[in-house]
Amino acid sequence: MKEFPKNINFKYSWRTYQKRVLDDLEQHLDDNHLHIIAPPGSGKTVLGLEVAIRLNKPSLIFAPTIAIRNQWIQRLCELFLQTNEMPDWISIDIKNPKFLTVVTYQALHAAVTNTIVEEDSEILDADEDFENGENEKTVKIIDATDIVNSLKDKGVKTIVVDEAHHLKNEWWKCLNVVKKALKPTIVGLTATPPYEFLILSGKDILI
Numbered sequence: 001m002k003e004f005p006k007n008i009n010f011k012y013s014w015r016t017y018q019k020r021v022l023d024d025l026e027q028h029l030d031d032n033h034l035h036i037i038a039p040p041g042s043g044k045t046v047l048g049l050e051v052a053i054r055l056n057k058p059s060l061i062f063a064p065t066i067a068i069r070n071q072w073i074q075r076l077c078e079l080f081l082q083t084n085e086m087p088d089w090i091s092i093d094i095k096n097p098k099f100l101t102v103v104t105y106q107a108l109h110a111a112v113t114n115t116i117v118e119e120d121s122e123i124l125d126a127d128e129d130f131e132n133g134e135n136e137k138t139v140k141i142i143d144a145t146d147i148v149n150s151l152k153d154k155g156v157k158t159i160v161v162d163e164a165h166h167l168k169n170e171w172w173k174c175l176n177v178v179k180k181a182l183k184p185t186i187v188g189l190t191a192t193p194p195y196e197f198l199i200l201s202g203k204d205i206l207i
Contacts, residue, residue, distance in 0.1 A: 001089050001098075001099040002058075002099075002155070003056050003057075004053050004056055004099075005081070008053055008080050008081060009080065010046060010049075010050060010079060010080055011079050011080070011082060012079070015042075015043060017038075017042075018043055018046075018047050018050075021036065021047060022047075022050060022051075022054070025051065025054060029055075029185060032184070032185045032186065033185070033186045033188075034051065034185075034186070034187045034188065035187075035188040035189075035190070036048070036187075036188065036189050036190075037190055037191070037192070038189075038191065039191055040191050044162075044189040044190075044191075045071065045072060045075050045162075045189070046075055046079060046080075047189075048061075048160050048162070048187055048189050049072070049075060049076055049079075049080060051160075051187050052100075052158050052160055052187065053080070055157070055158045055185055057155065057156075057157040057158050057185075058097075058099050058100070058154045058155045058156045058157060058158070059099075059100050059101070059156065059157075059158040059159070059160065060097065060101045060102075060103075060151065060156050060158070060159045060160070060178075060184075061100070061101070061102040061103075061159075061160040061162065062103060062104070062105050062108065062159070062160065062161050062162060062175070063102065063103070063104055063105075063162045063163075064104065064105060064162065064163050065104060066104060068162065068163075069092065069102050069103065069104055072102050072162070073086055073090060073092070073102055076090075076100075090102065094107050094108050094111050094147060095111060095146070095147065095150065096150070097150055097151055097154045097156065098154065099154065101151075101154075101156070105171045105174075105175065106171065108147070108171070108174050108175065108178065109170065109171045109174045111144075111147055112143070112144040112147055112174050112177065113174065114143070144174070144177045144178070144181075147178070148177070148178060148181040148182070151178065151181075151182060152181070152182065156182055156184060157182070157184050157185060158184055158185050158187065159178070159179065159182070159184045159185070159186050159187070160187045160188075160189065161175070161186065161187070161188050161189070162189050162190075163189070163190055163191070165190050165192060
């Protein structure tokens, strides 16, 4: 599978601000980075899905918790595919990616550092990490080769990062390994304007 199904389509009308972003999407992505800042409940998830669909390339979505990971898949199935069953071209396993892979940041961290991470643990704000000295830790990437190669084999060229500014700094390092290897288009979604966004650059869209 090399592209999204032809019949995939958002079942509702776009809100004004969502349509504004989508109408100017090509301009927003002129540097392969898009960062959307919008409050909770404003429809960031469906907007992120639509951007990935319009880019129409194998995609990787990172979510902060298992519950939010599942919400991404649920929104895609119910609002775009109009089905209650997850299609076989979606994976929730970073070690076995498919056309669309939806995983937690913790799962990536565990895979490339050979550690056990509780995926439902709460995400931590970067400022809290800094105060606790977390920023000074050296995270040892045991071997990201298999992960990176499997993502390359799938042709992943779109990465969506959800609420990434709240992540532990050690998880950022793993994410940057993947970003540098794949050189993808990055779509960032957050409810809070970050002071430092380590993986994103370019223009912010404040909704």
